[in-house]
Amino acid sequence: MSVPLLVEMVNITKKFPGVxxxxxxxxxxxxxxxxxxxGENGSGKSTLMSVLSGLYRPDEGDILVGGIKYNLRxxxxxxxxxxxxxxxxxxxxDSFSVAENVILGGDGTPMILNKKDIxxxxxxxxxxxxxxxxxxxxxxxxxxxxKQRVEIIKMLYRGSQVLVLDEPTAVLTPQEAEELFxxxxxxxxxxxxxxxxxxxxxxxxxxxDRVTVLRRGKAVATLEKQEVNQRDLAWLMxxxxxxxxxxKKNPPDSAKVLExxxxxxxxxxxxxxxxxIDFSVYxxxxxxxxxxxxxxxxxxxxxxxxxxxxxxxxxLINGTDVTGLSPRRIMDRGVALVPEDRLxxxxxxxxxxxxxxxxxxxxxxxxxRGPFVNRRVARSxxxxxxxxxxxxxRSLDAPVKLMSGGNLQRLLLAREITSQPHxxxxxxxxxxxxxxxxKAVHDLLLEQREQGMAILLISEDLEEIFKLSDRIGVLCGGxxxxxxxxxxxxxxxxxxxxxxxxxxxxxxx
Amino acid sequence: MxxxxxxxxxxxxxxxxxSAYLVIPFISIFMALLVGSIFLYFSGHEPVAxxxxxxxxxxxxxxxxxxxxxxxxxxxxxxxxxxxAFRMQLWNIGGEGQLYMGAFAATxxxxxxxxxxxWWVMPAMIALGMLAGGLWALLTAIPKAIWGVxxxxxxxxxxxxxxxxxxxxxxxPWKDPAGFNFPLTAVFSDAATLPGxxxxxxxxxxxxxxxxxxxxxxxxYHTRWGYEIRVTGENPGAARYAGMNTTRNIMLVMLxxxxxxxxxxxxxxxxxxxxxxxxxxxxxxxxAIIVAWLSRLNPFAVILVAILFGGLQVGxxxxxxxxxxxxxxxxxxxxxLFFVLGGELLTGYRLNRVPATGEATK
Numbered sequence: 001m002s003v004p005l006l007v008e009m010v011n012i013t014k015k016f017p018g019v020x021x022x023x024x025x026x027x028x029x030x031x032x033x034x035x036x037x038x039g040e041n042g043s044g045k046s047t048l049m050s051v052l053s054g055l056y057r058p059d060e061g062d063i064l065v066g067g068i069k070y071n072l073r074x075x076x077x078x079x080x081x082x083x084x085x086x087x088x089x090x091x092x093x094d095s096f097s098v099a100e101n102v103i104l105g106g107d108g109t110p111m112i113l114n115k116k117d118i119x120x121x122x123x124x125x126x127x128x129x130x131x132x133x134x135x136x137x138x139x140x141x142x143x144x145x146x147k148q149r150v151e152i153i154k155m156l157y158r159g160s161q162v163l164v165l166d167e168p169t170a171v172l173t174p175q176e177a178e179e180l181f182x183x184x185x186x187x188x189x190x191x192x193x194x195x196x197x198x199x200x201x202x203x204x205x206x207x208x209d210r211v212t213v214l215r216r217g218k219a220v221a222t223l224e225k226q227e228v229n230q231r232d233l234a235w236l237m238x239x240x241x242x243x244x245x246x247x248k249k250n251p252p253d254s255a256k257v258l259e260x261x262x263x264x265x266x267x268x269x270x271x272x273x274x275x276x277i278d279f280s281v282y283x284x285x286x287x288x289x290x291x292x293x294x295x296x297x298x299x300x301x302x303x304x305x306x307x308x309x310x311x312x313x314x315x316l317i318n319g320t321d322v323t324g325l326s327p328r329r330i331m332d333r334g335v336a337l338v339p340e341d342r343l344x345x346x347x348x349x350x351x352x353x354x355x356x357x358x359x360x361x362x363x364x365x366x367x368x369r370g371p372f373v374n375r376r377v378a379r380s381x382x383x384x385x386x387x388x389x390x391x392x393x394r395s396l397d398a399p400v401k402l403m404s405g406g407n408l409q410r411l412l413l414a415r416e417i418t419s420q421p422h423x424x425x426x427x428x429x430x431x432x433x434x435x436x437x438x439k440a441v442h443d444l445l446l447e448q449r450e451q452g453m454a455i456l457l458i459s460e461d462l463e464e465i466f467k468l469s470d471r472i473g474v475l476c477g478g479x480x481x482x483x484x485x486x487x488x489x490x491x492x493x494x495x496x497x498x499x500x501x502x503x504x505x506x507x508x509x
Numbered sequence: 510m511x512x513x514x515x516x517x518x519x520x521x522x523x524x525x526x527x528s529a530y531l532v533i534p535f536i537s538i539f540m541a542l543l544v545g546s547i548f549l550y551f552s553g554h555e556p557v558a559x560x561x562x563x564x565x566x567x568x569x570x571x572x573x574x575x576x577x578x579x580x581x582x583x584x585x586x587x588x589x590x591x592x593x594a595f596r597m598q599l600w601n602i603g604g605e606g607q608l609y610m611g612a613f614a615a616t617x618x619x620x621x622x623x624x625x626x627x628w629w630v631m632p633a634m635i636a637l638g639m640l641a642g643g644l645w646a647l648l649t650a651i652p653k654a655i656w657g658v659x660x661x662x663x664x665x666x667x668x669x670x671x672x673x674x675x676x677x678x679x680x681x682p683w684k685d686p687a688g689f690n691f692p693l694t695a696v697f698s699d700a701a702t703l704p705g706x707x708x709x710x711x712x713x714x715x716x717x718x719x720x721x722x723x724x725x726x727x728x729x730y731h732t733r734w735g736y737e738i739r740v741t742g743e744n745p746g747a748a749r750y751a752g753m754n755t756t757r758n759i760m761l762v763m764l765x766x767x768x769x770x771x772x773x774x775x776x777x778x779x780x781x782x783x784x785x786x787x788x789x790x791x792x793x794x795x796x797a798i799i800v801a802w803l804s805r806l807n808p809f810a811v812i813l814v815a816i817l818f819g820g821l822q823v824g825x826x827x828x829x830x831x832x833x834x835x836x837x838x839x840x841x842x843x844x845x846l847f848f849v850l851g852g853e854l855l856t857g858y859r860l861n862r863v864p865a866t867g868e869a870t871k
Contacts, residue, residue: 307750326752331752345744348740363733371733371734
């Protein structure tokens with residue numbers, strides 16, 4: 001093929017203390033293609049693209065733009081060379097309008113702003129690629145999907161020939177993702193090069209022209225889309241076959257472990273966080289909560305764990321009203337929480353594994369010796385947990401912040417599961433974990449469900465929700481927009497519910 | 510492969526270097542002395558000779574050593590007190606005021622019961638001294654725990670209140686009628702005086718410091734309550750998540766922190782001055798903050814660092830006779846803290862040499 005290359009990265013190596021994030025990676029983008037960069041978390045995708053967009057400087061290797069060697073010292077250099085990146089976390093100013101955000105910091109922005117001219121220009125630009133947006137709207141009024149569009153328009157306005165998107169679908173509903181893909185195809189058709197970073201195999205099949213797979217910092221393959229299937233890609237990504245076992249169905253059990261009746265609470269900002277939430281979780285059931293992040297997931301988990309005040313409604317555990325009880329009382333009634341922020345809430349980074357493992361149990365009789373903590377028992381318990389849950393750590397006395405994400409999650413799950421709760425709340429339990437660690441965590445959850453634990457699973461990954469849940473509830477804007485049995489749910493419908501089309505009423509399980 | 514040169518880059522370490530952890534305090538002390546010597550040199554003194562004289566003055570004679578211990582006693586007690594609060598990220602800057610309030614309460618016992626027997630007067634002075642210091646600190650802990658009022662400001666402000674309160678007493682109602690109008694109270698009875706040791710000014714307050722360090726060590730590292738303090742200090746979010754009562758712990762920790770500072774005040778009036786007087790403390794409450802920080806909040810290290818700083822003060826007094834201003838001591842203290850904090854930052858980083866161009870040869 002003789003399609004010209006827009007960008008070429010040759011033998012890029014980037015090291016961080018303790019890891020080689022990119023090891024002699026070659027990567028290029030052709031004119032008019034969508035090139036997917038596939039890899040697990042921590043495989044070096046974001047690092048490679050950060051090198052391309054000037055955020056990091058490579059330790060070795062060259063970057064060629066249009067065949068000419070460039071030394072990209074900053075994102076500004078990269079933008080001048082025609083490379084724009086849309087980050088996972090948007091860099092927009094909430095109190096500015098869309099148009100103002102787009103022209104902010106651009107080289108072509110004149111001293112005196114003519115709002116009409118600018119908006120006309122931008123309107124043409126966004127129309128050409130089907131990027132629907134209201135240019136005079138304030139950014140704070142926009143949905144996440146719209147904010148992403150603003151970022152894309154910003155990069156196009158600055159003349160980016162190569163557009164890099166870092167996990168663009170992570171924050172979108174399936175419908176929004178579909179629209180984004182359409183936009184990207186139109187941009188590619190107009191001759192631009194698009195790079196999409198992802199770890200989702202189905203996205204590769206949906207939009208890629210070519211795919212490059214990264215594994216542990218190395219580019220293991222670059223393939224045309226026609227040459228690949230999902231299985232091969234999974235194999236390339238992980239380096240081994242991953243078998244996802246199908247799960248057994250439990251007969252429905254009538255014992256309600258958790259029941260929420262018309263529960264309301266406030267968000268951190270003092271606005272409505274949850275509105276009239278009404279659902280139950282039964283013994284031996286995984287109840288999945290789907291929804292775009294920020295629609296009340298954190299509030300829901302905190303309310304159930306007693307960490308957030310209930311502002312109307314009732315919370316019942318095993319049939320007893322626990323509304324308004326302290327977190328400790330609710331914990332004592334058999335509620336365990338695996339919080340979304342592992343190191344920030346669930347664990348104490350600077351303390352050792354023993355101290356971390358006794359966090360929930362240090363008041364129990366077993367560990368009491370007068371006013372003292374019985375270190376000997378604490379230690380042997382910790383050793384047992386570490387062995388049983390196969391946590392790999394250097395030493396029980398080392399601060400846990402030295403452990404990898406997967407091991408931290410195992411440590412956390414070990415502590416929470418060992419406390420033998422009736423209800424386990426798991427919030428984004430596999431966020432940031434690689435495929436193997438994900439599978440281990442999922443197996444653990446399924447195993448606990450077999451043994452009769454009720455599990456409230458909160459996740460933004462629909463695949464995970466579908467794989468594990470018996471029933472699925474959808475949160476949108478702090479309301480439960482629907483509850484569906486997993487076998488009857490389809491992704492289209494869940495997607496609609498995630499966007500707020502209401503379908504109230506609990507479907508019988 | 511041609512390497513055209515190297516450039517140095519600063520990298521964050523994954524694991525703070527353990528050797529640096531031990532070496533840095535010594536490098537910091539050396540750097541502080543080095544910078545201090547620049548000032549000495551330009552003010553017309555021979556730095557090495559001054560330092561030698563200071564060291565010899567503090568540690569080179571029986572008198573020097575005992576005086577160093579005398580200064581180290583209040584520094585240890587207040588250092589332990591503020592270290593306990595720092596452990597929970599409560600920035601108790603009010604050690605000085607809590608010390609004064611402890612001295613005030615102990616003096617009240619001594620002056621009110623001049624005929625009392627040692628068997629109850631001494632315990633009462635200890636108990637009331639600790640209580641007064643503790644309550645003084647609690648005064649800031651309550652608004653902190655309930656409304657989140659910044660304790661740095663409140664503890665600092667209460668220092669002035671406490672110091673001026675004691676000044677009011679010694680210039681006014683408690684002034685010794687036989688004291689030639691000096692701002693001090695009458696001398697305590699023997700029952701209210703801590704016994705001296707080693708035939709010097711060193712007094713039984715030394716044991717208070719040692720016992721307090723041992724108790725504090727056991728409490729912080731081995732009790733449930735100490736565990737809660739460590740968890741809360743390291744990660745308040747995790748403490749809430751584990752159902753710990755942070756409001757209660759803030760109050761308790763400040764109460765005990767203040768109590769230790771109050772004990773320092775009690776032992777100063779009962780062991781050294783044998784009376785309450787104006788200018789009771791030359792800023793022990795502030796110096797102890799540096800002591801607590803340098804010892805990385807470790808109770809036993811607090812004793813060692815307190816002796817070092819006690820020596821610095823004694824050495825400073827000695828060299829005053831050769832025309833070196835006493836502020837020299839405070840400058841060195843400040844420099845020490847400066848370099849230790851800077852050094853602490855460096856343990857997390859390292860310098861790395863990378864080739865500027867081309868590939869590294871393997």
